[in-house]
Amino acid sequence: MAQLILASQSPRRQELLASLGVEFDIFAADIDESVLPQEQAEAYVQRLALEKAKAVLAAAPTFKQTTEQALEQSTEQRWVLGSDTAVVVDGKILGKPVDQDDFYSMMQLLSGRSHCVLTAIALVSNHHVYSDCVSTEVCFSHLTESQIKAYWHTGEPLDKAGGYGIQGLASVFIEQITGSYSAVVGLPIHQTAKLLTQADIPLWHGELQLT
């Protein structure tokens, strides 16, 4: 078993973390993602990233004891990385669209203007918590009804915050971004590398030292 666990079922996060050249296991967190009353967007994504990581850390001893190899490593410090992404427009937090109507309302809100994408990361062990939150501005072109309809029918929007994937077909609608592209996709590479370095987890299979 690896020293690091990614608490995510997102294939984007898995790819982005793998690009840092770290060994990790994957264990998806199952938590309630409801927004609390009066909760601000930044506090929301930070809370969820931490809750995902802590939920998996709490479950870790159970699956750690499932193999002999794992038992050998049970004294080693284990780290869990959790992350959460939300699209924020006019203070409104957009999660994943629940259906077509929800998706249409999201696209109408995002069309022809800028919005903010917040991604929080939390790296936790039994003794430490390292965290960060990255804000990126994304500007959408004006979207027509037929473009919104065509995009819905691609099947891409459903599992993505704000109902779009900057890395996918929606890239054609994006005029400009200011901030971190990888954070919009789901995991801010630079900031994640910094947290891993704080935790003494080597990058690029041990070939890179970030100071």
Ligand SMILES: Cc1cn([C@H]2C[C@H](O)[C@@H](COP(=O)(O)OP(=O)(O)OP(=O)(O)O)O2)c(=O)[nH]c1=O
């Ligand atoms: C805005 C945007 C979001 N997304 C994705 C990233 C996340 O996977 C998803 C936001 O939902 P999250 O709840 O942050 O993540 P998730 O449920 O997909 O995965 P997990 O909680 O297991 O880590 O939206 C893109 O892929 N591209 C984009 O441009």
